[in-house]
Amino acid sequence: MARRALNKKFRRFKRPRIPGRLPARKLFLIGAASVLFYLLVLSNFGLFRQIKLSREDAEIEARFEQLKARKSELEGARGRLDDDATLERIAREEYGMVMTGEHVYRIAGPDSSGK
Secondary structure (H helix, E strand, C coil), X not given: CHHHHHHHHCCCCCXXXXXXXXXXXXXXXXXXXXXXXXXXXXXXXXXXXXXXXXXXXXXXXXXHHHHHHHHHHHHHHHHHCCCHHHHHHHHHHHHCCCCCXXXXXXXXXXXXXXX
């Protein structure tokens, strides 16, 4: 009860409100919300940037897996090239090479002259 009596006796002083001016508390809240919005959404650490980076990360991971598969494929092909018979076959078929002392005879098909 004593408290009520004190509250009635000593009322808080209220400043007169200036029309068209926001109170300091509202200005602070608007400023803090603006800074928070900037930091979370628009800055380099923001939500949009994080989404973009995670998408790029997934694309890079997929490309990395493709390159690993291609690498193992090429290593297998390189292993097959260690065989002398395979090298000789490729040299003869793709590059037209012959062994020393061999003669190459080319047989033209019918109407190869274009007439």
